[in-house]
Each structure stands twice: as C-alpha cells, then as structure tokens.
Amino acid sequence: MKLLIAGGGTGGHLFPGIAVAEEFLGRTKGNEVLFVGTWKGIEARVLPKLGYPLECITAAGIRGKGNVARAKGLAMFLYGYAQSRKILKEFRPDLVLGVGGYASAPALLAAKGMQIPRFIHEQNAIPGFTNKMLATVADQVFISLEESRKFFPEGRTLLTGNPLRRQILEQVVDGGADERQDDAFHLLVFGGSSGAHRINLTLAEVLPFLGEAKGRLRITHQTGENDLEDVTAAYEEHGFQADAVPFIDGMADAYRWADLIVCRAGATTIAEITACGKPCIFIPYPHAVDDHQRRNAEALLKCGAGLVIIEKELTGELLARTIRELMDDPAKLRAMGDAAKGLARLAAAQTIVDEMLKAKKQ
C-alpha cells in the first residue's frame, strides 16, 4: 500500500509525519511512503538524510498579507496544485495525509479532486489556517489535543495525540535513564526546529548570574543557523562547559542526557518532552498564531509538569534564578518529570495508521 504525506516547513509539522511514515512502513513489507513538501522547508534537509523520497512543490501562504503578495500566493498555490496532481497520478497513493504547513493544501485538494482517501493531522491546541480550511475536504481529522476539537467537524474528528518518532518511543521504553559518566547537572537548551534568537540572546545574559552553579553545569545548546558563533563565544568568555550546535539530529539522546530543559513550547516539542518525562522551563514563542505556544505551555504548568516564563518578563537574571532553584531541588525536578510523563500519549502513530487503513477498507 502507498501513503503520501504532505506538508512540513517546520519540524513541528514534519516530525509527526515521519513518525506516521515509520509506523506505516513497519506494518507490511512492500508499503511505500512519499513525502511532498517545499525546497525551503526543513523537509528538504531532513528527509534525504533519513532516506525518505521527497517531491517538492511550489507553495506559499495567502493569508493576511497585501494584495500583491496574496495574488502571488494564489498563483503559487495553483501551480502547486497542478504539480500535486501530477505527483498523485505518478505515485498513485492509496492514502494521503496532510501534516500542516503550506505544502499540505495543494496536495490534499488534489487528492480530493482525484477521490483518494485523505486525512489531516493537527498538532496544536489552536489549529493553523491551512488545517482549518482542509478539514472541509478531509475524510478524517486527527487531533493532538482535546482543545482543538471545537475547530473541526463533529463526527469526523478523532483525538489521537501527536505521533512520536521511533527514536523517542524507544527511549520511553527503556526508561529514558542516562548512564552517567559524571555527576554534573545537564542543561539542554533548544528553540524548536529552527532555534530561537531571543533564547540565544538571553542565555548569554544568564551566564554571569549562575555563580557557583557554573562548575556543576554541562550545557548543550541548539542555536539554529544564525547565532552559533555568538552563543559559542558567550560560553567561552564566561568559562562554561557547553556544546553549541545549530541543530540536533538525535533529539532522543539529547532528552535522555538532560536533567532540565529550557525551550519553546511548540506542540511537537511538548509531545516529546511529556513522553520522555523531562522537567522543563518553557519560554513560549509570543508570535505563534493565536499565541498557541503559551496555551501549550500553560497546559503543562497547570499539571505541575513545567514552568513558564513569558518573553515579556524574560531576563537573564530571572532565568538564571529559576535554573538555580531547580538545580538545588531534585525532588521538584523529579515531580515535574513525573507529571510530564502523566500527560504523554504514546500510541498516536499507531492509531492514525489504524484509522487510515480502516477508512481505506470501507
């Protein structure tokens, strides 16, 4: 059987798609998956490394911009639609899954035109424009959080959770414990799939306030492409033992290694952190559509599974104090990690594949 997975742009959309691909391919020998995305998206960098085939189409947003940009977006959409039809005719998928992001729209609409069973997955509490629109043509809508149900058609919407990649699930199965080579405190800092400039800047301000904690700390910091040099220089200047990298391929190992995480609150990040049961300080991205990252983070805060610092109130001094307090309170760290674990949904990829196969048979 053949599955086409459309969408991406950011890791938060793409990685759940990869999780579904892993599950689908594992079901029956001979199953095939093709991804459809754009050259600009993270999929163009990540999928070839993992050995997944990818077709790139033209796609852009058409929402909330000037008339010229909107007209251009529409023209690109029509072109992407024609490209998608061609891809569908050649690959002849049995099922099409949209995971959000611009490229999912032309592909799902082309699947509707060709009467191929089609599905979408929404990662966030508040859905993006593309998925709200595509819900009208999808046979079924899979959601990660109960909060988003109200945006989608009743009777065609199913709560599945956010699919987790095998590397993350394997860590859950083996307990996620790190075999310690040292008695240091491990801090993982990352800013979603493309890094977070504001978190990068603030970390440089945090360092002078960490005082004697410096000797105990080992830091791994994902910076994104642009701030690597500045962040590396800041750690060197203040004498910290830190690894700054633009992107972490093995996130499961990074989670396993971490005693505490400082990060944004994207939906896929949250799904992974709850699965791994790790304590977190969330700094939600304030410009995400409808402030959905803050909602994501506050859901964890409410359950004692994470702390939240909103960007408006973020200072180096405050973040340093919060990190130090947690470093000195292992019981609280453990309680936060356990509470996070209680929120995990581990079977999302399985449920989604089961449901798609069921729908195909009907």
Ligand SMILES: CC(=O)N[C@H]1[C@@H](OP(=O)(O)OP(=O)(O)OC[C@H]2O[C@@H](n3ccc(=O)[nH]c3=O)[C@H](O)[C@@H]2O)O[C@H](CO)[C@@H](O)[C@@H]1O
């Ligand atoms: C700014 C913005 O609007 N971001 C959105 C985007 O975020 P973004 O793409 O940052 O998504 P998430 O934070 O949800 O997920 C990040 C993903 O990237 C992976 N990762 C991250 C860093 C790294 O070095 N290596 C790596 O593999 C993580 O393991 C995770 O799988 O999509 C999410 C899901 O729709 C939304 O909730 C976010 O609000």
